[in-house]
Amino acid sequence: MEVDKGGYWEFLLGAKLRMTHGDRFQDLFNEFMLRVHGDDFTPIKPHGSQGDRGMDGALGNDVFQCYGAENGHVIDAARICRKMTADFNRACATMPTMKRWRFAHNLVDGVSRPLLDTLEEIKALAAAKNIEVGFFGLHSFRMLLRQMSDDDRTAVLGVRAQEDMMLARLPEAINSLIAALISGASQCSSSVRECVPA
Known part of the structure; x- marks a missing residue:
């Protein structure tokens, strides 16, 4: 009997996002994007003193910045909000062709209010530059998950x-x-x- 696996894959996705934080979350995000978009997606890593210039990944004119909270909880919201704004401003300065900026996160149960308020402030800055701004959260990961083969899902989530x-x-x-x-x-x-x- 064939089992409907969709709900189970989504359960595993939520668990994986909760367990993955910091650089490991960025690696997980990159893995999802590469398996769906291939070489059209470019992961960005700091090299030497240059840093990442406000970008953790790019897909055409779309720029992604990653934040992997530990255990799905924001501990220092003020620091993360400052980083969000600084990363957006750096991305604007270093990629004038940017059309969309996405803040990728692993906050499966929802974002904190300060992060939402900061995103709204960034949207106001972005409107003058014709840049679309938004979160890349659980829903976006689910969309990528549905585009993957079972072999890719197994490789990323680690189970069959x-x-x-x-x-x-x-x-x-x-x-x-x-x-x-x-x-x-x-x-x-x-x-x-x-x-x-x-």
């Missing part, structure tokens, strides 16, 4: 969903088998009693 689902159902299957054997044995026992002379 169908096999795990079947394994999770194994106790249920064993219980059903045992119940059937007991029922069969009970019927056989009744039949034997009927056949034995008194």
Whole structure:
């Protein structure tokens, strides 16, 4: 029987995002983007003293900045908000062709209010430059996940969903088998009693 794996893949995605923070989150984001967009997506890493110039990745004229919160919680919101604004300004200065700026995050349960307020402030700055600004969160990761093959999902999330689902159902299957054997044995026992002379 083929199992519908969509919901299970999304469950694994949420768990993976919660567990991945800092540079590991940026690596996870890059892995998703590369598997869906191939060489059209360019991961950006600091080299020497040059830094990343406000960019963690680029897809054409789209620029991405990553923030991987530890355990899905923002500890120092003021610092992250300052970094968001500084990264946006650096990206504007170093990539004049930028059309979209996305703040990629792993906040599966929702962003904190200061991050939302800062994004709105950045949107106001971006409007004058005709740049579209937004978050890249759980919904965007789900969209990428749906575009991947099962092999890519397995490589990124680290498990085979169908096999795990079947394994999770194994106790249920064993219980059903045992119940059937007991029922069969009970019927056989009744039949034997009927056949034995008194």
